Amino acid sequence: MKIFIDKNTLMKIFKDRVLFDVSAKSLTSFKTGGILPVVVFPSNKQEIEFLLSLEKNGIPVKFLGAGSNVLVSDYGFDGIIASTKNFSGVEYQDGVLNTLAGTRTNSVIGYCIKNQLTGLEFLAGIPGSIGGCLIMNAGTKNKSISDVVGVVEYINHDGEWINEKKENLLWKYRYSQIKEKSFFISSCTLKVEDGDADIIKQTIANIMQKRKTSQPLEYPSAGSVFKNPSGHYAGRLIEQTGLKGFRIGDAVVSEKHANFIVNLGKATSSDIWKIICHIQETVKKQYNINLETEIEIVGRFS
Ligand SMILES: Cc1cc2nc3c(=O)[nH]c(=O)nc-3n(C[C@H](O)[C@H](O)[C@H](O)COP(=O)(O)OP(=O)(O)OC[C@H]3O[C@@H](n4cnc5c(N)ncnc54)[C@H](O)[C@@H]3O)c2cc1C
Missing domain, CATH: 3.30.465.10 (Uridine Diphospho-n-acetylenolpyruvylglucosamine Reductase; domain 3)
Incomplete structure (x- = not known):
């Protein structure tokens, strides 16, 4: 479904604080994801209220802070991404x-x-x-x-x-x-x-x-991908299944910390998503434990 967003209205309200066709790579710590049709940078409460009115009219609005806990689809996001960076101090x-x-x-x-x-x-x-x-x-x-x-x-x-x-x-x-x-x-x-x-x-x-010492900070990531299930450490479970180093494209389960998936350079969000699904299936099969993602999935994945 393609959402219709009136560019002129957005430009009137946000002036030079609206950008079109922005790569999600520039807004996320994974440095992956597709083209975001609209990114706005609200700087006051009235603009937030305007965004809420758009959402009420069926246009999805997603706020992003530092983008360090999200995996944004390679298809982008069918709606408006709103950066919170102007609310700073x-x-x-x-x-x-x-x-x-x-x-x-x-x-x-x-x-x-x-x-x-x-x-x-x-x-x-x-x-x-x-x-x-x-x-x-x-x-x-x-x-x-x-x-x-x-x-x-x-x-x-x-x-x-x-x-x-x-x-x-x-x-x-x-x-x-x-x-x-x-x-x-x-x-x-x-x-x-x-x-x-x-x-x-x-x-x-x-x-x-x-x-x-304990985290692969030299590569783009979103930190721990999975929440720790009650009584367990997600990283330890993944390590015990032998999945450290498991790689799809340029995405890999970190050797340093098994709960991190890192982007070696040209990973896509789909590569990361496939690894997430593979980890969940493997841990479920071996330990009958459901791993829930800590990171948030934004946009369409199949
Ligand atoms: C190397 C690394 C290490 C990390 N270590 C940790 C750790 O030790 N502990 C930990 O808890 N996390 C960790 N994280 C994950 C991440 O940094 C945190 O979850 C952080 O709080 C996410 O903040 P953000 O601004 O990047 O959120 P984003 O990823 O931008 O957004 C996360 C969610 O918050 C929403 N959101 C953001 N701002 C607003 C707002 N103003 N109003 C409404 N909704 C908003 C977004 O819509 C989204 O739903 C790590 C990440 C990395 C890359």
Whole structure:
């Protein structure tokens, strides 16, 4: 199905902040995917409300932060991709960081180092935007963003802007209820404490060193492809099936970390998708365990 989108209206509203026929490779950490017919870069709430009105009229709208947790189809996306990058900025006030949702985690960490604020070091090496982190409840085995968030501001599917306390939302391992409730997250508060810049820097350096040793950061990827099933590690299950090094085209199951699929250069999203399906089938057959993807599939796959 091809969706009709009026280019003139989009250009009138977004001016030079609308692009046509953009490669998904430029917007995703996998560096794969087809041509996206329309990409907009909203920079205020009115433009978000306009996008919601389009969605209500049958034009799908998909927000992308850093694109570090998505696999976008080689057929692109039949609708509008909206980058959150213009919603960016951090400000400290009374023990919290007021953070716009498009702000990248590394900017937040940089701000914390500069202002000697501790509590968010665990975000080091998670290459997303704060909005993406909230949608995914991103984190590590020790800490998730739900542990530090206070209030989330979002617009719901009825067009109401809401300031929701974290306690009123359900948060689980790599799941947040905000994904269903929100059309778009605009900002949040993150809890921080006074700290020492040298200690913060050292903690981050240690985290990054560990990631470098255990993850294939030299290749494009979207981090862990599968969620850990209860009582298991997805990476260990994949490794035990002997699938490390399993390759289709230029996509391969990393030798360094079996839950990573990396792009050796010219992988397509379809190559990655085929590996995902093969891993799921193999793990199901050998262990009777269903592996659920942590990454989000955007667009059409067959
Ligand atoms: C090398 C590497 C390491 C990683 N390590 C980790 C890790 O340790 N822990 C972890 O949890 N994740 C990890 N990830 C995955 C990823 O970085 C996180 O899931 C991150 O939170 C995704 O943020 P993003 O901005 O890239 O989201 P995107 O991929 O852009 O989007 C993810 C989802 O969020 C939605 N979204 C984004 N912003 C908004 C918004 N403002 N409003 C509404 N919806 C929005 C999108 O529509 C999509 O549904 C890793 C990824 C890589 C490449």
